[in-house]
Amino acid sequence: METTAAVSTTALLEVRDLQTYFNIEGTWAKAVDGVSFSIQAGEVLGIVGESGSGKSVTALSLMRLIPDPPGRIMGGEVLYKGRDLTKVSYEEMYDVRGKELAMIFQEPMTSLNPVLRIGDQIAEVAMAHEGLTREQGLERAIDMLKAVGIPDPERRIRDYPHQFSGGMRQRVMIAIALACNPSILIADEPTTALDVTIQAQILELMIDLQRQRKDAAIVLITHDLAVVAEMCHRVIVMYGGKIQEVATVEELFANPSHPYTRGLLASIPRPSKDHNQRERLKAIPGNVPSIMNLPVGCKFCTRCEVKIDKCDTVEPPLVEITAGHSVRCHLVSPTLSQGVTA
Amino acid sequence: MSSVLLEVKNLKVHFPVYGGVFQRRVAEVKAVDGVSFTMHRGETLGLVGESGCGKTTVGRAIVNVLRHVSHDVHLEGEVNYVSPEGTKTNLLELRSKDLMAYRKRIQMIFQDPYSSLNSRLSVKQIIAEPIEIHRPEMSKSEVDDRVRWLLEKVGLQPEYALRFPHEFSGGQRQRIGIARALATNPELIVCDEPVSALDVSVQAQVINLMEDLQQEFGLSYLFVAHDLSVVYHISKRIAVMYLGNIVEIGDSDDVYFRPSHPYTRALISAVPEPDPLRKDKQRIVLVGDIPTPLNKPSGCGFRTRCPLAVASCAERVPELVVKAGGTAVACPVVE
Numbered sequence: 001m002e003t004t005a006a007v008s009t010t011a012l013l014e015v016r017d018l019q020t021y022f023n024i025e026g027t028w029a030k031a032v033d034g035v036s037f038s039i040q041a042g043e044v045l046g047i048v049g050e051s052g053s054g055k056s057v058t059a060l061s062l063m064r065l066i067p068d069p070p071g072r073i074m075g076g077e078v079l080y081k082g083r084d085l086t087k088v089s090y091e092e093m094y095d096v097r098g099k100e101l102a103m104i105f106q107e108p109m110t111s112l113n114p115v116l117r118i119g120d121q122i123a124e125v126a127m128a129h130e131g132l133t134r135e136q137g138l139e140r141a142i143d144m145l146k147a148v149g150i151p152d153p154e155r156r157i158r159d160y161p162h163q164f165s166g167g168m169r170q171r172v173m174i175a176i177a178l179a180c181n182p183s184i185l186i187a188d189e190p191t192t193a194l195d196v197t198i199q200a201q202i203l204e205l206m207i208d209l210q211r212q213r214k215d216a217a218i219v220l221i222t223h224d225l226a227v228v229a230e231m232c233h234r235v236i237v238m239y240g241g242k243i244q245e246v247a248t249v250e251e252l253f254a255n256p257s258h259p260y261t262r263g264l265l266a267s268i269p270r271p272s273k274d275h276n277q278r279e280r281l282k283a284i285p286g287n288v289p290s291i292m293n294l295p296v297g298c299k300f301c302t303r304c305e306v307k308i309d310k311c312d313t314v315e316p317p318l319v320e321i322t323a324g325h326s327v328r329c330h331l332v333s334p335t336l337s338q339g340v341t342a
Numbered sequence: 343m344s345s346v347l348l349e350v351k352n353l354k355v356h357f358p359v360y361g362g363v364f365q366r367r368v369a370e371v372k373a374v375d376g377v378s379f380t381m382h383r384g385e386t387l388g389l390v391g392e393s394g395c396g397k398t399t400v401g402r403a404i405v406n407v408l409r410h411v412s413h414d415v416h417l418e419g420e421v422n423y424v425s426p427e428g429t430k431t432n433l434l435e436l437r438s439k440d441l442m443a444y445r446k447r448i449q450m451i452f453q454d455p456y457s458s459l460n461s462r463l464s465v466k467q468i469i470a471e472p473i474e475i476h477r478p479e480m481s482k483s484e485v486d487d488r489v490r491w492l493l494e495k496v497g498l499q500p501e502y503a504l505r506f507p508h509e510f511s512g513g514q515r516q517r518i519g520i521a522r523a524l525a526t527n528p529e530l531i532v533c534d535e536p537v538s539a540l541d542v543s544v545q546a547q548v549i550n551l552m553e554d555l556q557q558e559f560g561l562s563y564l565f566v567a568h569d570l571s572v573v574y575h576i577s578k579r580i581a582v583m584y585l586g587n588i589v590e591i592g593d594s595d596d597v598y599f600r601p602s603h604p605y606t607r608a609l610i611s612a613v614p615e616p617d618p619l620r621k622d623k624q625r626i627v628l629v630g631d632i633p634t635p636l637n638k639p640s641g642c643g644f645r646t647r648c649p650l651a652v653a654s655c656a657e658r659v660p661e662l663v664v665k666a667g668g669t670a671v672a673c674p675v676v677e
Contacts, residue, residue: 050541165631166393195392195568197628200612204627223542226571226614249618267546268616269575271598280553281575283546287511303543 011038012183012217013062013101018076018086020054020061022291023069029291031057031071033241039184044210044218046232046249048225048264050288054241055221059186061086062219063103064093099129102177106189108169112161118145118172119157125179144175148205167198174205185209186219191227203231225268229253234324237261240299241291243318247325257327259307260284260300298330306331344428347530347562348381348404353419355399357412359636370416371635373399375586376659377419381530386556386563388577388594390570390609392632395583397566401532404564405450406433406441423447446476446526453535455515459507465518466503469493472525492521495558497551513544517551524555530562538569549576570613574598582606585643586635588662592669602671605644642673650675 020032032054039045049055060066061073064085078085085096097103105111113121122144123137132140138157145153148171161169170190177185187206191199210218220231228235228249235252237245237260245258256262266282286303295301301311310330318328353374361368374396381387389397402408408415422430423444433444449472452458459468469489473480480488490500496517507515516536523531536552537545553576555561567573573580574594581591582605590603601607608626628647633639639646645655652675662670 050543167631195632196570197392197608197612198631199614200625200627203614204625224614225542226616229616229618229620230614253616253618264542265616267543269549269571270616271571271574281546281549283550284543285547287513287544288541 010041012041012080013039014077014079015058015062016077016079018058018061018078019074020057020066020071021074022071024292027292028074030241030294031291032061034076035238035241035243036076037236037243037246039217039219040234041183041217042210042214043233044220044231046228046235047219047221047238048223048228048235049238050223052240052288052291053238054291055238056188057241058238059103059188059219059221062186063097063101064090065097065103095129098125098177098182099180100182101184101186102180102182104170104173104177104185104187104190106192108166108173108193109161111173112169114161116160117157118159118161118164122157122172122176122179125176129180140179141175144179145172147178148172148175149201150175167194167201170194170198170202171205174202174209178209181213181216183216184219185216186221188221189223190220192222192224199227203227207231225264237264240289240294242299242315242328243326244300244328245326246318251322251325255325257321257325257332258300258329259304259331263303263305298328344424344426345382346380346424347383349420349422349424349430350380350400350404351378351420351422353377353400353403353421354416355396355403355408355418356416358414358416367414369636372586372638373635374403375635375638377583377586377588378662379581379588379591381562381564383529384556384560384562385579386565386577388573388580389564389566389583390568390573390580391583392568392609394585394632394635396586396635397583398534400583401450401534401564401566403434404530405445405448405532406436442476446472447528448530448532449523449526449528451516451519451523451531451533451536454539455512455519456507456539458519459515461507464504464506465489465493468507468518469503469522469525472522476526488525489521492524495524495555496521497547511544512540513547516540516548520548520551520555524559527559528561530564532564532566534566535568536565537572538567545572552576570598570610582609585633585638587643587659587672588670589644589672590669591662592667596667596669600667600669602665602669602676603644603673604648604650604676608649 016036018032018035021028021030035058047055062078073086119138119141122141126132126140127137141157142153145156150156150171191202232249235249236243239260245261256265263284267284269281284303289302297313297315298311301307316328316330318326320326321332354376355374357371357373358367359369359371377400391397404421417434421433423433424430466489469492470485473485473488489503493500498517537548565573565576577594580594580597581588584605590597590606601610608628611626630647633646641656641658642660645651660672660674662672664670
């Protein structure tokens with residue numbers, strides 16, 4: 001298949017045992033607790049999870065954008081081109097952000113500066129990283145706006161963010177993120193605030209960009225499994241600050257093994273042609289636990305329908321059950337690769 | 343018993359826009375521009391469309407709170423409540439005193455479970471308020487009993503009555519909002535994006551709860567949302583809005599699987615599917631953004647983005663025409 005063939009095996013970035021905690025009224029809340037994964041060149045890696053799962057904190061940790069205090073990267077490594085990004089100085093990080101790793105945020109309304117012209121906001125990145133003059137920077141801005149499909153870019157660079165619609169603003173965000181040709185683009189819920197037809201445009205744009213650059217990678221953070229199915233090659237499922245399951249997208253949807261992944265997939269409505277056979281949705285009982293009081297054992301044990309006594313007290317390890325497919329669950333073992341039946 | 347519950351006829355809602363030094367009325371936003379539909383007892387009608395299409399305004403016009411949003415709003419058309427005996431009352435013409443009797447029959451659930459509950463009131467006070475207003479004859483202990491009963495109905499423990507909204511998660515708050523809407527024994531609940539602020543795993547709980555309550559109390563829902571797969575799941579019929587007009591309305595199977603209007607086709611094809619094996623499905627990607635309702639294109643509002651537009655589309659606003667399958671479509675180009 002074309003998509004899998006495009007994935008090479010060189011790791012662009014490697015995250016090892018990342019721990020990011022937040023100090024809330026004297027106690028450390030473990031927002032991200034021992035997360036390890038790698039990002040391969042040419043792939044779109046999805047990170048799925050609900051609010052409080054740690055997916056956004058993981059992304060912000062890679063960019064070193066965790067506000068300290070209250071947050072702090074307590075341990076682990078983020079290896080990129082021979083450097084550990086958790087250890088480099090803030091000044092060195094300025095060179096990495098925007099040039100090597102770039103990020104798109106969820107809310108295009110609040111992530112642009114309302115009092116700066118669009119052209120200057122894009123030019124700023126190129127001026128800071130490549131030493132361009134303002135004129136050259138603005139030329140770059142025009143090229144970038146053209147690349148993300150904004151009509152009449154020569155005129156539009158003089159506009160302010162409020163003169164753009166939500167979808168256009170997200171295109172501008174992508175233009176800023178890509179202005180210096182970064183190797184890794186981290187997109188945190190890039191289409192959540194957008195309408196479905198505009199979402200389709202933005203996703204199409206991201207797929208095009210990904211096809212053009214085989215040496216780069218996209219990390220797509222979302223709660224929307226349908227977007228994951230359409231965009232990603234590999235998926236990480238997070239819950240309670242931990243990776244619960246990792247697999248290729250085809251494997252994850254065909255053979256979801258963690259009870260949480262199964263629950264998530266069962267809880268989304270899937271329109272089927274026969275209206276009368278529409279099944280009742282299978283909801284996961286309970287609520288997403290607060291990171292302030294996560295269970296001691298498996299993070300999902302409070303809501304799991306197949307849990308055993310051991311789950312309350314012992315956190316299961318992340319075990320590879322088949323090549324490239326790892327699951328964190330006591331009830332799933334390599335020999336029992338079909339997973340648990342909920 | 344009349345099976346029709348609500349009849350919306352040629353509803354128009356225009357908001358004034360003020361500008362200039364003297365803050366004069368300079369323009370009008372035609373948020374809803376001639377919408378008509380009928381709702382039956384016990385049915386769920388889904389109302390979908392992109393932001394700015396007027397779907398929320400239609401819901402607000404039905405619960406009749408628009409005058410509180412802007413006292414200068416221009417309201418036209420009819421929102422007829424049809425009683426079980428068949429008598430029609432146009433809610434838009436009633437004075438607020440007479441409207442009281444109808445308020446309890448039409449209630450609302452809001453999108454944001456965080457801002458739609460008063461954080462200074464306990465859960466009991468929140469749910470008791472509509473009961474105290476609409477059933478003043480009820481004694482304190484009767485109200486208490488009803489609050490406990492309602493909490494149980496929405497799947498919360500009655501002991502929660504004394505807690506405050508900040509002690510609950512988003513899904514639980516939405517349950518409180520549903521209990522408040524149920525408190526007056528309504529016939530119709532206008533649900534404005536009731537699950538879009540919730541986590542995926544909690545969304546299904548709330549949708550299931552709403553379906554159970556509908557079964558038990560024979561409720562009708564006007565389900566306003568932008569997530570098409572959720573709307574399809576819960577609705578019997580779906581109406582699609584674009585720039586203040588309904589462009590297609592019909593049985594949800596027809597609208598979702600056999601869409602006729604070029605906008606509906608594009609909208610449905612844009613919905614991502616939770617199946618990685620269908621990555622390369624054919625998709626109609628629309629060019630450009632939805633135009634502002636401040637400056638609507640002449641004729642058909644969709645013609646500026648429509649792949650099938652012809653010259654005559656600019657001349658007049660197409661009317662909804664009922665097609666063979668029973669779906670009404672506002673497009674003279676498609677057959």
